[in-house]
Amino acid sequence: xxxxxxxxxxxxxxxxxxPRLGFAGVGTLIDSPALAxxxxxxxxPPLAERLPKSPRLIEVAAMGRAPxxxxxxxxxxxxDQRDIRMMTIYGYTRLVVYDDKLELAPDVLESFEVERGRVxxxxxxxxxxxxxxHPLTAEDFRYWWEDVANNKRLSPGGPPxxxxxxxxxxxxxxxxxxxxxxxxxxxxxxxxxxxxxAQPLYIAxxxxxxxxxxxxxxxxxxxxxxxxxxxxxxxxxxxxRFSRQYRPENPDLPTLDPxxxxxxxxxxxxxxxxxxxxxxxxxNGRQLPYVDEVTLTxxxxxxxxxxxxxxxxxxxxxxxxxxxxxxxxxxxxRMNFEVKLWKRAEGASFALMPNLNAIDPxxxxxxxxxxxxxALSLAINRRDINRVIYFGLAKESGNTxxxxxxxxxxxxxxxxxxxxxxxxxxLLDEIGLSKRDGEKIRLFPDxxxxxxxxxxxxxxxxxxxxxxxxxxxxxxxxxxxHPRSSQLDVFRRRILAGQTIMSGWTGMDNALVAAExxxxxxxxxxxxxxxxxxxxxxxxxxxxxxxxxxIQEAKELVELYRGWRHSTTHEERREIWQTMLKINAEQLxxxxxxxxxxxxxxxxxxxxxxxxxxxYSFEPGAFFGRYMxxxxxxxxx
Amino acid sequence: xxxxxxxRILVMIPTLFVTSVLIFTxxxxxxxDYFETMVAEMQAQGEKADMSRVEFxxxxxGFDKPPAERYFWWVTGLLRGDMGYSFEYQLPVRDIxxxxxxxxxxxxxxxxxxxxxxxxxxxxxxxxxxxxWGDYGLTFIGMLGLAIPHxxxxxxxxxxxxxxxxxxxxxxxxxxxxxxxxxxxxxxxVLEHLWIPVIIIGAGGTAGxxxxxxxxxxxxxxxxxxxxxxxxGLPPGKALxxxxxxxxxxxxxxxxxxxxxxxxxxxxxxxxxxxxxxxxPLLIRALQxxxxxxxxxxxxxxxxxxVIGVLISDIALAILDPRIRLQGTATK
Numbered sequence: 001x002x003x004x005x006x007x008x009x010x011x012x013x014x015x016x017x018x019p020r021l022g023f024a025g026v027g028t029l030i031d032s033p034a035l036a037x038x039x040x041x042x043x044x045p046p047l048a049e050r051l052p053k054s055p056r057l058i059e060v061a062a063m064g065r066a067p068x069x070x071x072x073x074x075x076x077x078x079x080d081q082r083d084i085r086m087m088t089i090y091g092y093t094r095l096v097v098y099d100d101k102l103e104l105a106p107d108v109l110e111s112f113e114v115e116r117g118r119v120x121x122x123x124x125x126x127x128x129x130x131x132x133x134h135p136l137t138a139e140d141f142r143y144w145w146e147d148v149a150n151n152k153r154l155s156p157g158g159p160p161x162x163x164x165x166x167x168x169x170x171x172x173x174x175x176x177x178x179x180x181x182x183x184x185x186x187x188x189x190x191x192x193x194x195x196x197x198a199q200p201l202y203i204a205x206x207x208x209x210x211x212x213x214x215x216x217x218x219x220x221x222x223x224x225x226x227x228x229x230x231x232x233x234x235x236x237x238x239x240x241r242f243s244r245q246y247r248p249e250n251p252d253l254p255t256l257d258p259x260x261x262x263x264x265x266x267x268x269x270x271x272x273x274x275x276x277x278x279x280x281x282x283x284n285g286r287q288l289p290y291v292d293e294v295t296l297t298x299x300x301x302x303x304x305x306x307x308x309x310x311x312x313x314x315x316x317x318x319x320x321x322x323x324x325x326x327x328x329x330x331x332x333x334r335m336n337f338e339v340k341l342w343k344r345a346e347g348a349s350f351a352l353m354p355n356l357n358a359i360d361p362x363x364x365x366x367x368x369x370x371x372x373x374x375a376l377s378l379a380i381n382r383r384d385i386n387r388v389i390y391f392g393l394a395k396e397s398g399n400t401x402x403x404x405x406x407x408x409x410x411x412x413x414x415x416x417x418x419x420x421x422x423x424x425x426x427l428l429d430e431i432g433l434s435k436r437d438g439e440k441i442r443l444f445p446d447x448x449x450x451x452x453x454x455x456x457x458x459x460x461x462x463x464x465x466x467x468x469x470x471x472x473x474x475x476x477x478x479x480x481x482h483p484r485s486s487q488l489d490v491f492r493r494r495i496l497a498g499q500t501i502m503s504g505w506t507g508m509d510n511a512l513v514a515a516e517x518x519x520x521x522x523x524x525x526x527x528x529x530x531x532x533x534x535x536x537x538x539x540x541x542x543x544x545x546x547x548x549x550x551i552q553e554a555k556e557l558v559e560l561y562r563g564w565r566h567s568t569t570h571e572e573r574r575e576i577w578q579t580m581l582k583i584n585a586e587q588l589x590x591x592x593x594x595x596x597x598x599x600x601x602x603x604x605x606x607x608x609x610x611x612x613x614x615x616y617s618f619e620p621g622a623f624f625g626r627y628m629x630x631x632x633x634x635x636x637x
Numbered sequence: 638x639x640x641x642x643x644x645r646i647l648v649m650i651p652t653l654f655v656t657s658v659l660i661f662t663x664x665x666x667x668x669x670d671y672f673e674t675m676v677a678e679m680q681a682q683g684e685k686a687d688m689s690r691v692e693f694x695x696x697x698x699g700f701d702k703p704p705a706e707r708y709f710w711w712v713t714g715l716l717r718g719d720m721g722y723s724f725e726y727q728l729p730v731r732d733i734x735x736x737x738x739x740x741x742x743x744x745x746x747x748x749x750x751x752x753x754x755x756x757x758x759x760x761x762x763x764x765x766x767x768x769x770w771g772d773y774g775l776t777f778i779g780m781l782g783l784a785i786p787h788x789x790x791x792x793x794x795x796x797x798x799x800x801x802x803x804x805x806x807x808x809x810x811x812x813x814x815x816x817x818x819x820x821x822x823x824x825x826x827v828l829e830h831l832w833i834p835v836i837i838i839g840a841g842g843t844a845g846x847x848x849x850x851x852x853x854x855x856x857x858x859x860x861x862x863x864x865x866x867x868x869x870g871l872p873p874g875k876a877l878x879x880x881x882x883x884x885x886x887x888x889x890x891x892x893x894x895x896x897x898x899x900x901x902x903x904x905x906x907x908x909x910x911x912x913x914x915x916x917x918p919l920l921i922r923a924l925q926x927x928x929x930x931x932x933x934x935x936x937x938x939x940x941x942x943x944v945i946g947v948l949i950s951d952i953a954l955a956i957l958d959p960r961i962r963l964q965g966t967a968t969k
Contacts, residue, residue, distance in 0.1 A: 075812075081726060156693050199684045231729050237697065241727060249727070266726055266733050268808070268914050269815035297815065299912035303795075303807045310799050310806045489669065492677045528680040618684065 030286040032070035052125035056280045065609040068633030073293040075314045079301025085247040091257040092625025096196045102514040117187030117568040124178040129277040130254035138174040143207035145172045153236040162194035187568045198622035206254040213239040258289040258630040270296040289630030311335040314604035325600045341598040345617030348399035348507025348592030357534035359498035371427045373588040377416045378424040379477045399507030399592030412585040442478035451480040456504040458485030496533045510619040515574035522580040523557035656940045671724045671927045721930030741915035745900040751839040760850030779847045782840030791910040794833045807912030838904040857881030897946035898939045
């Protein structure tokens with residue numbers, strides 16, 4: 001059976017179109033003036049020789065934006081040196097990427113083909129080069145697979161999970177210099193999404209550069225010298241240190257991203273300059289990115305709203321919260337920037353997470369009773385919360401897919417979301433909690449009060465404000481809660497240990513889901529899921545730690561998830577997703593309160609092409625990444 | 638005297654040993670380690686942490702070994718001048734601290750000078766003009782500096798410095814000078830930013846110093862020898878400088894012990910609020926994320942400076958004031 005899925009058809013289709021439009025379609029190529037001196041001096045080949053034979057054509061006007069011109073420095077603020085990985089995320093250059101319809105499309109790749117969900121043939125663009133001018137070839141993929149992923153020292157746990165199906169690795173073949181094939185015995189639906197992720201799986205590394213750190217290629221003396229200079233333990237640490245692609249701390253490491261880092265650590269300000277070999281051009285033949293330079297200034301995250309208001313950033317959303325909006329808006333009148341509100345894409349900006357693995361048996365059994373969870377959900381007056389905290393701008397919804405997602409189901413999003421105190425009280429009575437004390441608080445059969453603490457990580461006052469409102473709602477059905485904020489580490493450990501009965505946290509990180517994405521957030525798969533941490537731990541550790549799920553629905557979710565991991569067709573995956581979303585909405589394993597809350601985005605007035613309305617999410621949007629910051633440009637600069 | 642100094646130096650060794658054990662224990666007390674903190678932070682943002690990778694890193698940095706063994710490696714490393722490795726920055730601790738030390742010293746140096754310049758005249762004036770309007774007024778201002786939380790002052794200063802003078806918010810230089818070698822333009826930019834932290838950090842210290850100087854001086858001013866000197870016609874300024882002021886300075890010398898570590902660590906909270914690139918925020922961040930070698934080695938460095946500082950002030954005191962006994966014996 002040969003199945004070419006819709007998304008992949010579009011992917012390959014686009015790639016077939018690109019070369020035709022390639023050079024012939026766009027006429028002359030336009031290089032950035034910033035590089036002109038170098039080209040004239042002969043330090044850099046002319047643009048036509050730097051671009052792949054078939055560059056990726058980005059039709060900026062067709063995206064409803066204005067084609068731009070080169071130049072300028074885009075300033076951003078970050079709170080931590082590790083945040084330089086944001087450039088890898090914002091740059092969003094991957095072998096394959098999610099396009100605006102959330103379908104997978106080739107980016108660095110010229111095209112790809114998938115047969116029976118298990119044979120992946122990837123074709124590179126001929127003449128594509130790393131940022132240092134060295135060609136990107138199949139050798140870079142071979143190097144990663146053979147000398148990194150399958151090297152005992154560099155990957156003691158073996159190749160990454162996405163490269164294994166039922167524990168079996170793929171067969172890797174180099175068909176020719178630009179064609180590769182990965183073959184698994186069974187379908188591997190995780191492979192391409194992993195490569196396209198905001199935090200991607202890198203399956204290619206600049207071999208020509210990294211070989212100097214690898215004992216298979218470098219001479220012993222040279223290696224020892226390098227180990228000494230870098231003051232690391234052995235060649236493994238050396239290779240690890242200089243090969244980080246996600247966090248581009250090594251300015252010498254060649255990259256495929258639009259901008260490359262030029263500053264070594266430690267530093268307070270990182271300068272990223274344009275990658276002269278970047279493979280995208282606009283319809284006028286201008287090489288992207290438009291902006292020549294991006295700077296990241298590192299400071300304390302608490303000061304970033306103030307610094308942004310002082311006009312220190314050209315594009316900023318990280319470390320800005322909705323509560324900063326009025327302040328920023330006020331400052332924008334004096335300064336040269338505008339503040340837009342984007343929508344956040346979590347399944348729930350705030351959700352209650354009943355801990356189904358709480359140690360206390362009474363609370364655990366109660367949390368596991370779906371009638372109790374429904375009663376809680378029916379008691380929450382989401383409309384008031386939305387109005388009081390978010391000026392009515394958020395959406396009252398369960399923790400599920402957003403309307404922008406192809407898997408959105410309005411009925412599921414509204415299931416048990418409308419307040420109904422009578423029904424909530426009836427459910428609680430039915431459970432057997434009908435006795436109340438003098439304060440009208442319900443009592444367990446053993447006389448304990450239905451009174452507990454809801455913990456939050458204490459990241460913002462927003463959470464405690466919401467809980468204060470919920471507290472009133474719960475009193476009305478005879479439940480007393482005490483909101484308590486702590487610190488992220490403590491919070492997480494208490495939950496995993498089962499000491500927390502209920503917590504407040506964000507829902508699904510990614511609610512812009514599509515059938516091709518992994519539905520791991522909907523089943524107990526990770527100890528970071530605060531509603532069933534020990535079940536998640538059980539799954540993640542392969543049964544070595546944690547506990548096996550005991551609730552029928554949770555078991556079913558695990559089975560569905562496993563089914564997805566082995567699925568072959570788009571339809572099959574879609575069906576699994578829908579079933580999982582349905583079970584989650586009906587069972588209310590997480591009780592969503594509001595979603596689609598707003599994220600302030602500060603944009604310099606001169607900066608063009610940043611959408612007024614966007615979706616702000618890490619996965620799959622890569623924050624700004626999906627809107628291609630390489631197409632942003634400065635007017636009049 | 639030499640024997641005394643030698644003894645004092647010998648005592649420092651067990652002190653530092655106990656300190657190192659304490660530091661190591663306290664840093665290891667919270668459950669988990671840096672890697673778990675890192676995983677938690679990554680997950681909070683939606684990123685996935687590769688658990689096998691975390692296991693690998695833990696092994697790489699010896700977290701599978703018992704604490705005693707790790708302590709041993711850390712301490713022997715310190716003796717060899719190796720301050721260990723920072724997980725967060727993925728660099729040797731020395732490389733990280735080095736950069737920030739100079740700026741910290743600049744800030745602290747100016748702060749100390751500021752404190753002295755302000756506190757001495759005020760302290761002397763308030764003591765010699767006790768209960769006058771000037772005494773009350775100046776002491777009141779000093780007290781304000783002590784009473785207002787530093788971080789609050791810092792925020793207010795930041796806001797107005799930006800609105801009125803256009804000083805960029807946070808940091809010690811304008812962003813364009815970051816990562817640049819020191820130049821005249823950069824130095825000017827540092828001076829432009831420096832006065833905010835100096836005044837804020839200095840405010841509290843100034844008040845304390847005024848109070849101490851005033852109280853000590855008042856004690857001396859009532860003593861017989863001063864009264865006699867004045868009665869015999871010695872001009873008030875000279876009489877003051879020659880005797881009571883000197884006697885009142887003991888506290889100042891013993892404070893030197895604290896100055897050394899504070900020169901290096903800077904005022905942590907203010908530095909965080911003002912986003913200064915000094916060592917303070919580095920240390921706090923390291924403690925938060927359990928970046929243990931960075932935090933531990935830095936704390937150890939500070940304890941070392943404290944011990945040295947106390948030694949210096951002890952010696953200085955002994956020289957300044959012969960009444961202080963070198964040997965703690967023979968008191969009946």
